[in-house]
Amino acid sequence: MEALSHVNYWAAIVLAMIGLYAVIAPSNLIKKLIGLGIFQSAIFLIYITAGKVEGGTAPIIDPGHALYSNPLPHVLILTAIVVAVSTLAVGLALTVAIKRDYGTVEEDEIDEQDRR
DSSP: TTTGHHHHHHHHHHHHHHHHHHHHHBBBBEEEEEEHHHHHHHHHHHHHHHHOOTTTSSOOOOOOOOOOSSSHHHHHHHHHHHHHHHHHHHHHHHHHHHHHHOOOOHHHHHHHHOOO
16 A cells, blocks of 8 residues: 555656657657657656645645645746746757658658768
């Protein structure tokens, strides 16, 4: 039952492995960008899970509460989400330009055309 109490961490590990494999293995640029998004989601899940304190409340000073959750990880993740979306947008724009210039989004075919 101890493993079930850390289901968020296990989900983050599985997502990170899937995302890392998707970035490394395929030669398709779109698949690599999808893998990057999955990997980033795993990192978001780890930070959000680590930032939550069981039984903690919002950090508003109140004599009735002694345990608070730190809001900093959640704020950092909001910023990271904006950066992730921007990174994905730039990656997709570059992929569109590569498709226009080379006629393909497969790395092997792009490398072959560059060698000629």
